[in-house]
Amino acid sequence: MIRILTKKTLVPKIKEYVVEAPLIARKARPGNFVLVRVDPKGERIPLTIADSDNGQGTITLVVQEIGKTTTMMGTLEEGAELLDLVGPLGKDREAPPGGQVIGFVSGGLGVAPMYPQTKACYQAGNRVISILGARNKDLLFWMDRIEAISHETYIATDDGSFGIHAYAAQVLEDLIQKGTRFDEVISIGPVPHMKACTNVCKKHGIPVVVSLNPIMVDGTGMCGGCRVTVHGQTYYACVDGPEFDGSGVDFDELSARQRTYLSFEADSLLHYQEEMEGKKHQCALNPAK
Amino acid sequence: MPAREPKQRSHTFEEVALGFGVDQAIEEANRCLSCKKPKCVDGCPVMVDIPNFIEAVRNGNLSDAAHILKEKNSLPAVCGRVCPQENQCEGLCIIGKKHEPVAIGALERFVADWEAAHIDGSSVVHPKPFGKKVAVIGCGPGGLTCAGDLAKMGYRVTIFEAFHDTGGVLRYGIPEFRLPKEIVDREVNYVKSLGVEIELNMVIGKIHTIAELMESGFEAVFIAVGAGAPVFMGIPGENLIGVYSANEFLTRVNLMKAYCMEEYDTPVITARKVAVIGAGNVAMDAARVALRLGADEVTIVYRRTEAEMPARLEEIHHAKEEGIQFQLLTNPKQILGDDKNRVCGMECIRMELGDRDEGGRRRPVPIEDSEFKIDCDMVIPALGNKANPLLTRNTPGLELNKWGNIIADEKTGATNIPGVFAGGDIVIGAATVIEAMGAGKRAAFAIDRYLRGASLDAEEELSGLPAEKQGA
Ligand SMILES: Cc1cc2nc3c(=O)[nH]c(=O)nc-3n(C[C@H](O)[C@H](O)[C@H](O)COP(=O)(O)OP(=O)(O)OC[C@H]3O[C@@H](n4cnc5c(N)ncnc54)[C@H](O)[C@@H]3O)c2cc1C
Ligand SMILES: Cc1cc2nc3c(=O)[nH]c(=O)nc-3n(C[C@H](O)[C@H](O)[C@H](O)COP(=O)(O)OP(=O)(O)OC[C@H]3O[C@@H](n4cnc5c(N)ncnc54)[C@H](O)[C@@H]3O)c2cc1C
Ligand code: SF4
Ligand code: SF4
Ligand code: FES
Numbered sequence: 001m002i003r004i005l006t007k008k009t010l011v012p013k014i015k016e017y018v019v020e021a022p023l024i025a026r027k028a029r030p031g032n033f034v035l036v037r038v039d040p041k042g043e044r045i046p047l048t049i050a051d052s053d054n055g056q057g058t059i060t061l062v063v064q065e066i067g068k069t070t071t072m073m074g075t076l077e078e079g080a081e082l083l084d085l086v087g088p089l090g091k092d093r094e095a096p097p098g099g100q101v102i103g104f105v106s107g108g109l110g111v112a113p114m115y116p117q118t119k120a121c122y123q124a125g126n127r128v129i130s131i132l133g134a135r136n137k138d139l140l141f142w143m144d145r146i147e148a149i150s151h152e153t154y155i156a157t158d159d160g161s162f163g164i165h166a167y168a169a170q171v172l173e174d175l176i177q178k179g180t181r182f183d184e185v186i187s188i189g190p191v192p193h194m195k196a197c198t199n200v201c202k203k204h205g206i207p208v209v210v211s212l213n214p215i216m217v218d219g220t221g222m223c224g225g226c227r228v229t230v231h232g233q234t235y236y237a238c239v240d241g242p243e244f245d246g247s248g249v250d251f252d253e254l255s256a257r258q259r260t261y262l263s264f265e266a267d268s269l270l271h272y273q274e275e276m277e278g279k280k281h282q283c284a285l286n287p288a289k
Numbered sequence: 290m291p292a293r294e295p296k297q298r299s300h301t302f303e304e305v306a307l308g309f310g311v312d313q314a315i316e317e318a319n320r321c322l323s324c325k326k327p328k329c330v331d332g333c334p335v336m337v338d339i340p341n342f343i344e345a346v347r348n349g350n351l352s353d354a355a356h357i358l359k360e361k362n363s364l365p366a367v368c369g370r371v372c373p374q375e376n377q378c379e380g381l382c383i384i385g386k387k388h389e390p391v392a393i394g395a396l397e398r399f400v401a402d403w404e405a406a407h408i409d410g411s412s413v414v415h416p417k418p419f420g421k422k423v424a425v426i427g428c429g430p431g432g433l434t435c436a437g438d439l440a441k442m443g444y445r446v447t448i449f450e451a452f453h454d455t456g457g458v459l460r461y462g463i464p465e466f467r468l469p470k471e472i473v474d475r476e477v478n479y480v481k482s483l484g485v486e487i488e489l490n491m492v493i494g495k496i497h498t499i500a501e502l503m504e505s506g507f508e509a510v511f512i513a514v515g516a517g518a519p520v521f522m523g524i525p526g527e528n529l530i531g532v533y534s535a536n537e538f539l540t541r542v543n544l545m546k547a548y549c550m551e552e553y554d555t556p557v558i559t560a561r562k563v564a565v566i567g568a569g570n571v572a573m574d575a576a577r578v579a580l581r582l583g584a585d586e587v588t589i590v591y592r593r594t595e596a597e598m599p600a601r602l603e604e605i606h607h608a609k610e611e612g613i614q615f616q617l618l619t620n621p622k623q624i625l626g627d628d629k630n631r632v633c634g635m636e637c638i639r640m641e642l643g644d645r646d647e648g649g650r651r652r653p654v655p656i657e658d659s660e661f662k663i664d665c666d667m668v669i670p671a672l673g674n675k676a677n678p679l680l681t682r683n684t685p686g687l688e689l690n691k692w693g694n695i696i697a698d699e700k701t702g703a704t705n706i707p708g709v710f711a712g713g714d715i716v717i718g719a720a721t722v723i724e725a726m727g728a729g730k731r732a733a734f735a736i737d738r739y740l741r742g743a744s745l746d747a748e749e750e751l752s753g754l755p756a757e758k759q760g761a
Contacts, residue, residue, distance in 0.1 A: 023496055023497075024496065027495065027496055037453060039554070041546070041552055041553045041554060042553075042554045042555075043545070043554045043555045044453075044545070044555075068554055069554060083453075084453040084489070084490050085490060086451070086453070086490040086491075086492060087492075087495070087496070088495055088496070089492065089495060217537060217540055217541065217545070217555075218451070218452070218540065220451055220492055220517075220677065220679050221517075221518055221677055221678070221679055222517045222518060222519070222536055222540070222677060223519065223534060223536045223537035223540055224518075224519040224521065224534040224536065224537055225533070225534070225537040227528055229528060234521070234527070234528065239678075239679060253528055253630070256530060256629070256630035257528070257530060257630075259530075260530045260558070261556040261558075264550070264556035265556070268554055268556070271551075
């Protein structure tokens with residue numbers, strides 16, 4: 001049932017999938033994510049619902065290949081099926097009622113999870129100012145999509161190979177300096193990006209919302225593995241978030257927790273690559289399984 | 290009951306208890322006095338006809354024995370293995386007053402395993418369910434039992450399960466070496482053979498609400514979503530790397546099979562010295578799993594004494610045999626981390642037992658200035674589970690108690706919403722497999738009455754199916 005209808009390579013190692021999932025499409029709201037499994041022995045990984053179409057019964061996922069599961073997913077072609085898809089999970093995020101100035105600041109892949117919120121905010125009649133940041137010009141995508149739902153769009157690259165030569169957070173700072181008055185800023189991307197945007201907003205007293213991406217297992221509040229600290233209190237990102245008030249987030253704790261399995265993940269990817277070349281691995285603790 | 294050698298078993302996930310052979314089973318059955326007023330039955334939440342099934346074992350009529358068991362207990366292979374028998378059936382066995390009680394659980398397991406090995410259940414043709422549609426939420430023991438019983442009465446039942454696999458805690462919580470997943474599969478297949486449909490990956494409250502299920506044609510709903518929210522202590526250091534809730538640790542290892550990292554992708558940290566906090570079944574399981582993953586030393590840290598430990602006796606006994614250490618009368622104060630945010634120890638304080646609380650248990654109180662440090666690089670709080678709010682939060686109008694458990698009638702499982710029933714851990718708090726099954730059974734009865742338009746509170750024998758429906 002969970003068929004991949006279309007698959008597009010947006011930039012190297014970032015792919016866009018349109019997946020048949022009518023029940024999820026019916027319920028998907030900005031801020032929601034799904035959990036995906038692609039292999040019977042594989043992990044459950046969270047992916048944001050980057051777009052959904054209730055009429056067509058589809059959802060869109062944009063996936064960056066960084067480890068084994070995302071790389072395996074990358075080998076699935078149009079017509080193939082995902083093994084498991086659960087969702088929509090996470091809190092719905094209501095768009096401001098209208099008439100406000102909202103900044104959307106993405107870093108890297110963050111454009112995709114940012115899209116549904118930007119769209120909702122635009123449709124609700126707010127002034128949308130989008131800032132897209134990426135390491136270099138080869139990693140930029142969905143600029144046209146964002147431009148279509150923004151009143152102002154700024155593109156920045158870390159190395160200056162396209163657009164403004166700066167981090168996205170710096171562009172935000174400059175806009176504020178030049179007099180743009182944001183009612184709220186939403187920042188999505190890697191932890192350093194969100195931390196930098198939060199610092200800018202805090203300095204200017206602007207409310208800032210970030211989308212946290214800790215490691216998850218069940219996505220339903222059952223394991224507590226996704227816990228994050230916000231304003232000194234522990235929350236489960238999968239059910240209490242993933243969006244939180246950036247000004248209270250303990251980003252350093254989040255970064256550390258994201259790195260929990262670094263060495264395992266590297267091994268896992270290596271094994272996978274070896275296996276693709278024909279080597280076999282077997283369980284030592286329970287050989288029967 | 291015979292068990293695998295502690296030295297050998299503490300490194301594998303193969304089942305620890307080996308179960309009786311036929312001769313041993315008959316010998317044990319011979320010890321039963323076939324009491325006229327069997328005390329043991331009072332101790333069993335589903336009132337298994339214990340003397341009669343044991344009598345059948347004694348006479349070598351094992352298929353009769355299986356039949357008698359299944360009249361009251363649809364998962365005997367599971368209950369024989371995981372029931373806290375010493376507090377239930379065996380705890381009241383008359384022989385237990387002077388000697389070892391009859392090993393009712395072990396006999397139950399023996400019969401169920403014998404049946405699985407000798408009787409081909411697949412040849413039994415079950416009539417296709419007809420009639421009204423019922424939705425069951427959660428595929429743990431409570432949901433499976435309710436669904437199976439309703440299907441036998443002819444209802445069309447769909448179970449909705451949040452995970453990508455069946456069984457609830459039987460699969461993601463209780464480890465393979467205590468309850469082989471083959472047995473869970475067997476029981477689930479049986480329920481499916483009755484015509485029950487199981488829809489996996491469906492988080493009710495998100496993808497469908499209960500109201501939507503009822504609008505779409507389900508005329509009654511049974512909620513059995515379990516407890517499933519971890520309890521932390523609220524002490525400093527709990528978010529360090531290397532602190533796992535028992536739920537996360539066990540889910541990674543059992544459901545996602547992290548114990549087999551060569552083949553499965555979900556990782557789990559391997560530690561040198563592990564401290565497990567708490568002394569219930571969940572704690573024993575976490576400790577024994579940590580040992581099997583290769584820890585050099587695993588310690589149970591518990592604030593009371595051995596007499597108060599809530600785990601099954603057999604698990605405590607097995608844990609000790611395997612070399613699990615016990616730090617009793619000890620309470621954690623904070624978990625210590627290194628510069629990489631990883632656990633490197635735990636500060637604890639010694640406790641003593643003080644006055645009795647309302648429940649009659651002596652309250653542990655800290656001894657002043659008795660702080661000391663435990664060396665460890667992993668900490669697993671295993672303090673039980675509280676109600677997971679995901680479903681209840683998205684079900685407006687459903688009455689909850691102050692802990693977030695659903696308020697449901699003890700006899701029928703009826704909630705304040707007509708047609709919505711609930712049972713198992715989400716109602717009574719973290720409890721036992723057999724209690725969840727009992728609740729599922731009672732709810733199946735009540736749902737049948739509800740759908741036939743009969744009064745719910747009529748005093749009806751809750752122990753078996755109405756005669757006209759038996760054999761269906
Ligand atoms: C709410 C949420 C939404 C997300 N949305 C997207 C998205 O739309 N597109 C996208 O490409 N990525 C998204 N991610 C990140 C994505 O889940 C990880 O990149 C993915 O799990 C990596 O798996 P892997 O096996 O390929 O890599 P691995 O080598 O296993 O891991 C690489 C890194 O990814 C993170 N990670 C690993 N396992 C998990 C896990 N089970 N849960 C969360 N993070 C994990 C860790 O920080 C790890 O160091 C999201 C994460 C969260 C929490
Ligand atoms: C580690 C551990 C060891 C234990 N050992 C023992 C033992 O030895 N003996 C004993 O008697 N008891 C033991 N218990 C307790 C026993 O397992 C539980 O009391 C019992 O499983 C409760 O059954 P249940 O059907 O109410 O719920 P669960 O078994 O918790 O099943 C609930 C199911 O509902 C699903 N679910 C949750 N939310 C949703 C939703 N919104 N939509 C759809 N599905 C959902 C869950 O994924 C799960 O599969 C143990 C518990 C644990 C955690
Ligand atoms: S179901 Fe449990 S309590 Fe009842 S007889 Fe069997 S082992 Fe004992
Ligand atoms: S109380 Fe003990 S001896 Fe009596 S019937 Fe029950 S198991 Fe047998
Ligand atoms: S992922 Fe398990 S509680 Fe959030």
